[in-house]
Amino acid sequence: MDGKLIYLMGPSGSGKDSLIEAAREPLQRMNCEVMRRVITRSAESVGEDAVGVTPEEFENRQRAREFSLAWHANGLAYGIPIEMDHFLAAGRHVLVNGSRANLRQAFERYPTLLPVLLTVNDEVLRERLLRRGRETPEQIEARLGRNALFKDRRSSDGEVHLIDNSGDLADAVSQLLDVIRFNAVPDRT
Numbered sequence: 001m002d003g004k005l006i007y008l009m010g011p012s013g014s015g016k017d018s019l020i021e022a023a024r025e026p027l028q029r030m031n032c033e034v035m036r037r038v039i040t041r042s043a044e045s046v047g048e049d050a051v052g053v054t055p056e057e058f059e060n061r062q063r064a065r066e067f068s069l070a071w072h073a074n075g076l077a078y079g080i081p082i083e084m085d086h087f088l089a090a091g092r093h094v095l096v097n098g099s100r101a102n103l104r105q106a107f108e109r110y111p112t113l114l115p116v117l118l119t120v121n122d123e124v125l126r127e128r129l130l131r132r133g134r135e136t137p138e139q140i141e142a143r144l145g146r147n148a149l150f151k152d153r154r155s156s157d158g159e160v161h162l163i164d165n166s167g168d169l170a171d172a173v174s175q176l177l178d179v180i181r182f183n184a185v186p187d188r189t
């Protein structure tokens with residue numbers, strides 16, 4: 001039996017990394033690996049547990065076909081290591097921190113993937129982006145504008161499962177685990 005790809009998306013600042021970290025242990029009990037992304041951002045940057053590489057190293061890895069998925073967003077390059085395919089082929093389930101803009105490419109390669117969108121209201125998103133201090137005020141406004149545009153489009157994406165992370169993180173973790181249990185992976189506890 002092949003594993004299932006759980007493709008988590010959401011705006012920058014929605015809490016994807018916090019959600020993934022908080023859900024890591026129950027995900028392991030569900031036979032689900034969490035893939036670490038490769039990003040052209042310094043490893044010292046505040047944020048997710050990712051492998052930071054130079055743009056040149058990223059391009060070299062991409063040419064060497066070391067990524068299952070790769071995309072560019074917000075001036076950065078992102079890659080999911082090819083090990084993901086090995087986990088899936090071995091029957092392990094995999095959760096990735098994906099990109100809304102890359103969802104079609106991901107569906108083309110993994111047509112049975114489970115798309116999950118982490119949402120957050122604009123006031124909470126603005127506060128989180130300001131608190132982490134990674135973006136300029138102009139970049140924050142641009143992110144909020146893209147978030148508003150996506151909110152208008154997501155209603156037509158019936159196959160995407162929505163999780164609200166505007167409140168308590170434990171609630172979002174519970175929602176994520178329920179979506180996975182009901183749509184992909186029975187819990188083995």
